[in-house]
Amino acid sequence: MTETLPDLAVDRDRFRRALAVHAAGVVIVTATSGDTPVGLTATSFTSVSLDPPLVSFYVDRSSSTWPWMRTAEHFVVNILASEQAELAARFARKDIDRFAAPTRWNRGPLGQPVLDDVSGHLYCRPREVIAVGDHFLVVGLVTDVSVRAATRPLLYHQGRFGRFAPHNP
Ligand SMILES: Cc1cc2nc3c(=O)[nH]c(=O)nc-3n(C[C@H](O)[C@H](O)[C@H](O)COP(=O)(O)O)c2cc1C
Structure with missing residues (x-):
């Protein structure tokens, strides 16, 4: 969508550079379209x-x-582990x-694609799209x-993937 930027809006490149210093956890959202897995x-x-x-x-x-995802009745948030x-x-x-090899996944109880070896799964029903x-x-x-105990999260920062290092391990 193109929208005329109000004078107050920050320049796009500076905005992106500022966002890049924010470290974020990484998920893969999966669902099915018909019987086909998407994510x-x-x-x-x-x-x-x-x-x-x-x-x-x-x-x-x-x-x-x-x-394809927006018509799904269920989706899964797969919270990724550091590896x-x-x-x-x-x-x-x-x-x-x-979803082809080497991706390892299974079907959840409602047929949703569920990724293996992640830190956790959140099984969701869509509630609102805005x-x-x-x-x-x-x-x-x-x-x-579902939660897999003792996993470290995958993080994304400055365009690169990395790991979390606690101050007091
Ligand atoms: C680290 C990382 C984070 C991303 N976060 C988002 C996001 O939050 N929302 C989004 O729409 N796409 C995000 N993307 C892009 C999508 O994963 C995907 O590349 C993009 O949607 C193009 O594929 P598609 O046409 O199948 O959607 C991210 C990509 C990377 C590598």
């Missing part, structure tokens, strides 16, 4: 509400995955079948979770 890497994941349990992510309006940088890069590529700027805000109701 994309996202750092825009956020928890929204405890009661009811809500989470959100933002998806670019130009995403070619989103038109899954290659998987994150894979789910941001357009020229491959993201157009915001050049993205859609997707809010999901969390219906179930």
Whole structure:
């Protein structure tokens, strides 16, 4: 979407450089379109509400995955572990079948694609989709979770993947 920038809006490149200093956790959002698995890497994941349990992510309006994902009745937020940088890069590529080997995944109880070896899964039902700027805000109701104990998160910072190092290990 193109929108005339108000005089107050910051320059795009400076905005991007400022955002790059924010470290973010990395997720892959998965769903099915018919029976076909779809998914994309996202750092825009956020928890929204405890009661009811809500989470959100933002998806670019130009995403070619989103038109398939938006009709899904369920989606899964796969929270990536530190050793899954290659998987994150894979789910941001357009020229491959993201679910082909070496991607390891299974079907969840409702047929949703569930990625193996992640730190956690959040099983969601879409609750709201709101157009915001050049993205859609997707809010999901969390219906179930699974957590793999003692995993370190994958982080994204300054255009690179990395690990979390606690001050007091
Ligand atoms: C680290 C990282 C974070 C990303 N975060 C988002 C995001 O929050 N929202 C989004 O729409 N795309 C995000 N992307 C881009 C998507 O993963 C994907 O590349 C893009 O949607 C193009 O593929 P598609 O046409 O299948 O959607 C991210 C990519 C990377 C590598």
